[in-house]
Amino acid sequence: MGHEKPEAGRTAVRVEWAVVPSPVGPLLLAATERGLVSVVFHADGRVRERALERLAGVLGAELVESATGRLAEPIRQLGAYFGESLRSFDVKLDWSLVTGFNRQVLRELADGVPYGTVVGYGELARRVGQPTAAQAVGSAMGANPLPVVVPCHRVIESDGGIGGFGGNLETKRRLLALEGVLPEPLF
Template sequence: MVGSAMRQTAYTMLASPIGPLLLGGTDDGLACIGFPSGKGAVTPGADWHRNDAAFAEARAQLTAYFDGRLTRFDLALAPRGTPFQLTVWQALTEIPPGETISYGELARRIGRPSASRAVGAANGANPLPIVVPCHRVIGASGALTGFTGGVETKRFLLALEGGPAGPAPAQLGLL
């Protein structure tokens, strides 16, 4: 983070191909990414303050991701969650770009093979979508199941990464 210590949550906005994203966090790191609408919509809290400089690196990396120049993020992250959620979110970061796995496979990877429903709930509660790539988890049948940014956004992100969601965004005229 740039500037003086952030005791309160700071935020900025980032224009993206999927709509404006809200980035929020503190000195500890980026704590949330909010989509413009739907289940993943995040609005600044009353005690949040806008600080674009604090998120210069996050903005740069997300812009590079959307431009197809970055596949892995290197940012200080500060998600808040239960120990189980944090374990699931860490495992999400280990799914390579362009690949997808099922909720059951993710449960197996964290050593909890019977916890696919709990893994699904933790995946849905991920406060840092895109950077912590919950969009890479799909249904056992291969279906693009729910996503906080909407299934179309999930499809877009997977296509951007060259995954199984269909043609790349450039081929669709999206970039």
């Protein structure tokens, strides 16, 4: 994969990445020196390559498979989460892939919607001072570069419907079942 040159005045960011197995399929994790910057679902083949190309382009990044251990703690905590022994992530996050309203909403989600609970799109909009922005909250969830760790799966429709999910609805159902919000599937 080619490395794109950073824009004038920007130094290249070193992004370490790894693909790790999980009960919802392979996850691509990527981290900069500031922290975890990306989690990508279904990270096989072309999905992985597109995600890495995007990171290289957007961040002006040099990509390396995990070399210094930046991903060791995020990998450990994700394993504990899926093993049902971790309820709250405590890893450094690099928010550089998200800005403005989306960043505000995602930070509120990360800080204000704990394990085993859900929030409606409209309620989350109210929490960030934009009570008519439920649809924009949905867009912010779709743009979340850190799913699972920033738990967009916990955002549902006001009528109790599951809502959408970038990782696919079955993945959202499985994450909500893991947290006890939905019953485990029968098969």
